[in-house]
Amino acid sequence: MTMRFRRLMLVLGMTILFMQAVFMPVGMVYAETTMDTEENKPVELPPMTNYLKHEQISKPRFFFTRSRIQGTAKEPLQVTFFSDQEVSEARVFLPEEATLLKDQLSTGLSVEEGAQPNEWIIQSQRAQNTFVLPLVVEKAGNYELSVEETTAHLDISEQEETSDETSVEETEPFDDNPSKNKQEQQINEKNQIISEVDKKDFVSDDFNTTITRDNFLNYFGLSGSASVNGNIVTLTEARNSQTGSMYLKNKIDSTYPFILTGKVFLGRNSNSADGIGFGFHKDSPDSIGLTGSGFGLANLTDIFGFKLDTYYNRTNYYPIRPDPINTGAFGSFVYMDGEWFTSYTGNDAPARSISRPSGLWRDIRIMLSEESILRIEYEDMVWEMKIPTILDDSNLSFLVSASTGAVNALQQFEFESFQYSRENTTVVVNYIDDNGNNISASKEIDGLIGDEYQTEPKEISGFTLKEIPENACGIFKEEEQVVNYIYTKDLVEPVDPLDPEIEVDPENPPELPEDQGTLSIDFISSFNFGAQTISAQNKRYYAQPQRLLNKDATVNETEKRPNYIQVSDRRSENERKGWTLAVTQNSQFTDRQDNQLRGARLLLNNQQFASVQENGEPMLQNQDGAVLIPEQKTPLVTASDGQGAGTWVYRFGDEKNAGESVALEVPPTADPRATTYQTSLTWELSAVPDN
Numbered sequence: 001m002t003m004r005f006r007r008l009m010l011v012l013g014m015t016i017l018f019m020q021a022v023f024m025p026v027g028m029v030y031a032e033t034t035m036d037t038e039e040n041k042p043v044e045l046p047p048m049t050n051y052l053k054h055e056q057i058s059k060p061r062f063f064f065t066r067s068r069i070q071g072t073a074k075e076p077l078q079v080t081f082f083s084d085q086e087v088s089e090a091r092v093f094l095p096e097e098a099t100l101l102k103d104q105l106s107t108g109l110s111v112e113e114g115a116q117p118n119e120w121i122i123q124s125q126r127a128q129n130t131f132v133l134p135l136v137v138e139k140a141g142n143y144e145l146s147v148e149e150t151t152a153h154l155d156i157s158e159q160e161e162t163s164d165e166t167s168v169e170e171t172e173p174f175d176d177n178p179s180k181n182k183q184e185q186q187i188n189e190k191n192q193i194i195s196e197v198d199k200k201d202f203v204s205d206d207f208n209t210t211i212t213r214d215n216f217l218n219y220f221g222l223s224g225s226a227s228v229n230g231n232i233v234t235l236t237e238a239r240n241s242q243t244g245s246m247y248l249k250n251k252i253d254s255t256y257p258f259i260l261t262g263k264v265f266l267g268r269n270s271n272s273a274d275g276i277g278f279g280f281h282k283d284s285p286d287s288i289g290l291t292g293s294g295f296g297l298a299n300l301t302d303i304f305g306f307k308l309d310t311y312y313n314r315t316n317y318y319p320i321r322p323d324p325i326n327t328g329a330f331g332s333f334v335y336m337d338g339e340w341f342t343s344y345t346g347n348d349a350p351a352r353s354i355s356r357p358s359g360l361w362r363d364i365r366i367m368l369s370e371e372s373i374l375r376i377e378y379e380d381m382v383w384e385m386k387i388p389t390i391l392d393d394s395n396l397s398f399l400v401s402a403s404t405g406a407v408n409a410l411q412q413f414e415f416e417s418f419q420y421s422r423e424n425t426t427v428v429v430n431y432i433d434d435n436g437n438n439i440s441a442s443k444e445i446d447g448l449i450g451d452e453y454q455t456e457p458k459e460i461s462g463f464t465l466k467e468i469p470e471n472a473c474g475i476f477k478e479e480e481q482v483v484n485y486i487y488t489k490d491l492v493e494p495v496d497p498l499d500p501e502i503e504v505d506p507e508n509p510p511e512l513p514e515d516q517g518t519l520s521i522d523f524i525s526s527f528n529f530g531a532q533t534i535s536a537q538n539k540r541y542y543a544q545p546q547r548l549l550n551k552d553a554t555v556n557e558t559e560k561r562p563n564y565i566q567v568s569d570r571r572s573e574n575e576r577k578g579w580t581l582a583v584t585q586n587s588q589f590t591d592r593q594d595n596q597l598r599g600a601r602l603l604l605n606n607q608q609f610a611s612v613q614e615n616g617e618p619m620l621q622n623q624d625g626a627v628l629i630p631e632q633k634t635p636l637v638t639a640s641d642g643q644g645a646g647t648w649v650y651r652f653g654d655e656k657n658a659g660e661s662v663a664l665e666v667p668p669t670a671d672p673r674a675t676t677y678q679t680s681l682t683w684e685l686s687a688v689p690d691n
Contacts, residue, residue, distance in 0.1 A: 080131070080132050237408075240407075251285065254392055263364065266409065274292055279305025280397065289341075290320075293323075428480065563662050565651075581684070585680075606657055616642060
């Protein structure tokens with residue numbers, strides 16, 4: 001693209017003939033933004049192989065349920081990891097202090113030592129997504145455990161001397177006395193045996209959201225082994241060591257009521273495991289807990305919920321305590337008692353037996369009241385309990401989850417409806433310039449958490465939108481979000497070459513086109529040498545400094561500035577690769593009869609930069625000054641990638657030597673006459689092309 005600028009006519013008058021101010025005729029100066037391109041002949045390429053597909057097949061991605069796993073020295077620890085596709089083998093690196101408990105591996109799993117130190121190859125008879133490693137770490141400390149290229153951190157604490165826990169292979173009766181458990185005491189104090197609470201407490205006129213089977217995937221996500229078909233969510237297939245969940249995408253407040261209605265499928269027969277859980281926690285919504293007796297709930301931060309347990313766990317198997325009922329399937333509230341996943345056994349909300357899995361779908365309702373009382377309705381039974389005070393929070397995650405261990409089952413949840421109240425939140429839309437200044441009134445958009453929002457740019461006179469921000473459209477979140485539409489000024493005003501923070505009105509500004517774009521020349525000084533006397537010696541004449549105008553457009557005789565060129569690069573970062581500035585003296589100095597000032601040279605000395613930018617200064621091509629040769633382009637400034645962003649002043653001199661920096665050197669052989677000499681300059685501003 002060629003950009004036309006005013007040509008600067010340099011005038012040399014002779015005071016021998018007359019003593020008067022010489023008016024400087026002004027022509028046009030040209031500047032160009034150029035980019036070199038090379039046209040190549042098209043070459044026919046062979047068919048392309050879908051390497052992405054091969055990559056996905058050959059390199060599954062592994063991940064842990066949590067990036068930090070806590071445990072106790074010399075006590076069994078279960079580490080669960082997943083693969084994004086079914087695999088039969090995984091390479092694991094354990095810390096030297098860890099011992100793999102081979103005899104406690106899930107059925108169908110085996111291990112063998114790898115070729116590298118502390119490397120183990122985990123093998124499964126059947127390809128699967130979930131693997132559980134039983135470990136013991138001998139010493140307290142912080143360790144790393146990795147699966148392929150994924151790493152988790154083990155935080156192992158010292159074993160408490162007062163601990164009476166037995167090893168995983170031992171069996172101990174479960175002490176169901178709630179007075180021994182601090183959290184159960186807290187729950188009892190809050191609960192005081194809530195019985196037969198009126199259902200009206202769980203029905204609210206303030207529900208502002210009703211999710212149906214047709215749109216529930218807009219509000220709920222899937223994690224782990226979960227999949228969906230219509231409104232039926234398969235949490236686990238009939239495979240070992242799986243855990244899957246359906247989670248509410250946005251977090252909720254424990255004082256905002258809700259009602260979840262649906263059906264559960266716990267398995268085809270009585271030999272099904274392990275069951276389905278419902279819970280609140282403080283981790284990210286898509287987090288999921290342990291497999292087996294963990295129900296996808298165990299180890300989530302401050303978890304509190306309810307489980308339909310179909311498989312009896314009789315022993316302490318860290319971090320899971322034994323079940324309180326050994327006569328079949330049962331329902332109970334669950335929580336984390338320190339590091340242990342525990343069933344609640346208080347008399348106010350005891351565990352109760354339920355029907356064993358038999359291939360039937362059964363109705364269930366999960367309800368939360370404004371008083372934070374959680375109510376479960378299942379098989380004509382009701383469980384009610386106040387959520388612990390530790391979860392008196394407006395930032396809770398909610399999930400429906402299931403798990404399998406050494407025994408498995410097809411476990412599903414049929415979604416019917418979910419009524420709840422969501423908080424309002426705000427998206428603030430700003431319209432700003434490159435420097436972050438507001439150029440139009442901001443706008444606020446209110447909406448419910450989880451809903452979609454959409455913003456629009458404004459048409460602002462004198463400004464051009466730089467780009468659409470990435471979050472122009474999105475989802476309302478708990479925290480306030482800010483959308484910034486950034487605009488560039490169509491024409492950048494000249495700034496003071498000695499103080500670039502201040503805009504000025506220079507004398508004799510060039511007439512600049514309005515379509516320069518975001519890489520532009522904003523101002524070029526005219527070099528005026530005034531009226532001079534003829535000399536028989538080698539003579540150097542200096543251009544007059546740049547003068548400024550007053551507010552009434554009159555010349556300010558006291559304010560003088562260095563002559564300068566102002567360049568602005570307002571391109572977006574991905575488009576900005578640098579720029580160059582060059583100048584061409586189109587001809588030797590001549591008079592109106594085309595008599596040349598032979599041998600005369602134009603010198604640009606005391607080159608300096610000024611900008612409000614703190615870094616990214618461009619580079620001078622001629623450190624000791626530039627000498628212009630007629631009809632030859634002279635490079636002056638180069639801004640490499642990462643340099644020259646924003647507005648930069650390229651000036652000749654400062655407040656001390658502004659009048660001695662642009663010089664015209666005339667030798668005695670030039671044979672000057674008493675006339676006016678002039679030439680024109682073409683300034684070229686070029687974008688550096690992509691490599």
